[in-house]
Amino acid sequence: MSNTENKNVIDGYEPVIGLEVHAQLVTRTKIFCGCENKYGAEPNTLTCPVCLGLPGALPTLNMQAVEYGIKMILALGGEVRQRSIFSRKNYFYPDLPKGYQISQFDLPIGEGGVIAIDVDGVTKDLGVTRLHLEDDAGKSLHPEGSGDKYSRIDLNRCGAPLIEIVSEPDMRSPQEAYAYLSKVKQILQYVGVCTGDMEKGHLRCDANISVRPVGQEKFGTKTELKNMNSFKGVERALNFEISRQIKTLKEGGSISQQTLLWDEKKQVAVAMRSKEEANDYRYFPEPDLTPLLVSDSWLEEVRESLPELPNARASRFVTEYGIPEYDAGVLTDTRHLAEYFEAVAKKSADGKLASNWIMGELSRYANGGEFDFAAPHVTADDIAHVIGEVKAQRISASFGKQALKELVAEKKALSEIDFAGNQMMSDTGEIESIIKNVISANAEPLERYLAGNVKLIGFFVGLIMKETKGKADPALVNKILREKLESRRT
Numbered sequence: 001m002s003n004t005e006n007k008n009v010i011d012g013y014e015p016v017i018g019l020e021v022h023a024q025l026v027t028r029t030k031i032f033c034g035c036e037n038k039y040g041a042e043p044n045t046l047t048c049p050v051c052l053g054l055p056g057a058l059p060t061l062n063m064q065a066v067e068y069g070i071k072m073i074l075a076l077g078g079e080v081r082q083r084s085i086f087s088r089k090n091y092f093y094p095d096l097p098k099g100y101q102i103s104q105f106d107l108p109i110g111e112g113g114v115i116a117i118d119v120d121g122v123t124k125d126l127g128v129t130r131l132h133l134e135d136d137a138g139k140s141l142h143p144e145g146s147g148d149k150y151s152r153i154d155l156n157r158c159g160a161p162l163i164e165i166v167s168e169p170d171m172r173s174p175q176e177a178y179a180y181l182s183k184v185k186q187i188l189q190y191v192g193v194c195t196g197d198m199e200k201g202h203l204r205c206d207a208n209i210s211v212r213p214v215g216q217e218k219f220g221t222k223t224e225l226k227n228m229n230s231f232k233g234v235e236r237a238l239n240f241e242i243s244r245q246i247k248t249l250k251e252g253g254s255i256s257q258q259t260l261l262w263d264e265k266k267q268v269a270v271a272m273r274s275k276e277e278a279n280d281y282r283y284f285p286e287p288d289l290t291p292l293l294v295s296d297s298w299l300e301e302v303r304e305s306l307p308e309l310p311n312a313r314a315s316r317f318v319t320e321y322g323i324p325e326y327d328a329g330v331l332t333d334t335r336h337l338a339e340y341f342e343a344v345a346k347k348s349a350d351g352k353l354a355s356n357w358i359m360g361e362l363s364r365y366a367n368g369g370e371f372d373f374a375a376p377h378v379t380a381d382d383i384a385h386v387i388g389e390v391k392a393q394r395i396s397a398s399f400g401k402q403a404l405k406e407l408v409a410e411k412k413a414l415s416e417i418d419f420a421g422n423q424m425m426s427d428t429g430e431i432e433s434i435i436k437n438v439i440s441a442n443a444e445p446l447e448r449y450l451a452g453n454v455k456l457i458g459f460f461v462g463l464i465m466k467e468t469k470g471k472a473d474p475a476l477v478n479k480i481l482r483e484k485l486e487s488r489r490t
């Protein structure tokens, strides 16, 4: 066993984790009716007889949702089942007025696929079992601290289109689960089918978790963890549950199959119910929907519409723009960032310089909320212009940063920036005479320099840069200054 596998072992036990990710699709309307699919509207204003499950109302499948599902399974490298079936999943819940969810059970639209993750520099392929389409339930609101003694129900989300992506039990640590989830979110965003916003519930995740003694093939009894509202929450909940299971087993107890709710405030997982088996849901084919057929031509059309995916794009950036793998990974984090980088790199014809400025200055503004790669208020051409001026040594790097500040933070136009007045001093003669004057005016520091305090060169550089208002090329100043100082040794 390699060291990397050993690292995941705790007290002789190895965790086994599988994730079920629900992603809400960004279609205009819901999956089986024409109601708007929108977050944040006034409660219970986006409903109709179909999504409320009123008697006699019939569902009509939203083909945009199907297309998004196909896109995602293709992006994961899985297979599209060209004839899939919708089933009813029956259960009672206050925010599920139909009394059942329309989902896919034995014949889902997508199967298989792989997600490659990178944890601590080690790459690992994690399997995807299946992807299916389903409708969402409404939302129960329990307004904490508002003094409201009732729970309220908002049915706007009823019938919102979801895809559920089920992984193989391939993860061996909470870190791997975190990396998997990040990758799923990244691919969803690249493909453009889901916002990936976990706080708004657009992306939700349940985890199946068990532990087994190292060396044992057979999986231990698993529990299901629900109600995790952030990526870090998933990691924390998994850590909690792994410790709990190991402790229970070490004390001679056994794990019972159950569903646990993660309480982020108290940092504990609380038993919600004993886990249902599939047959508790009394699945049966949805009688109001015909089998879903995907033609060869449609499948091809969707395949061709797929954008370049993050890993492929990162490798291309390395070869095409000559940037390090690390940079390529950072710059392909989101599709918008990747597109912005590529536009700047093309225009400036210098990939590494474009990468440095985007990962440095521009990302700093983005992190501070002053710049948004998804909706940039400064064009890639303008950024490339600034980089080009620095590269050609017409302006100093420090004025380059100043120019960027004026463009990004002060929202100035490129034409308002004083490039002409900040031209770097390239006239060697002019620089030489300034250096001469500075040396003559500082006889005492010169003596100390000549006596062996060579660090004083920095003092002279500072004065010269001040004298030239930062417009002299520092490398050139250093070169000439050193020559002039050394020539004083007689």
Ligand SMILES: [Zn+2]
Binding pocket: 030, 033, 034, 035, 046, 047, 048, 049, 050, 051, 052, 159
């Ligand atoms: Zn509706």
